[in-house]
Amino acid sequence: MTKRKVQExxxxxxxxxxxxxxxxxxxFSQLINLFIKNRSTIVKETIMYGYxxxxxxxxxxANVKIKDFNIEVCERWRRYINSSNISTRYxxxxxxxxxxxxxxxxx
Numbered sequence: 001m002t003k004r005k006v007q008e009x010x011x012x013x014x015x016x017x018x019x020x021x022x023x024x025x026x027x028f029s030q031l032i033n034l035f036i037k038n039r040s041t042i043v044k045e046t047i048m049y050g051y052x053x054x055x056x057x058x059x060x061x062a063n064v065k066i067k068d069f070n071i072e073v074c075e076r077w078r079r080y081i082n083s084s085n086i087s088t089r090y091x092x093x094x095x096x097x098x099x100x101x102x103x104x105x106x107x
Contacts, residue, residue: 026105028069029062035104054097057081066105 036051061069061077081091 026066027062028058028064028066028101031066031101031105032058032062035101038104050093051097054094057084057094058098066102069102 032055036048036055039051040048060080061073064073081094084091
């Protein structure tokens with residue numbers, strides 16, 4: 001490798017490690033706010049309306065840090081969603097929103 005290539009790889013590594021460090025202290029409520037702020041310029045108002053209607057269903061995990069989100073926390077949250085008196089389609093929309101959040105956090 002050339003010196004320039006080594007410096008580029010090192011810079012990419014440093015940027016990536018800084019992003020991972022910031023994600024490790026991020027809570028779901030902070031992530032939701034960042035996600036909605038980012039998406040508000042990209043998607044239609046009706047999509048934003050849907051996002052804001054889904055957010056209350058994430059309140060049970062709002063204070064959980066992204067790094068602490070594990071199977072146990074997810075299952076507890078999933079049981080809460082399943083016990084809610086909402087349609088299966090809406091539950092699936094909530095699950096898709098959570099998936100979008102997690103994908104956003106890892107990008």
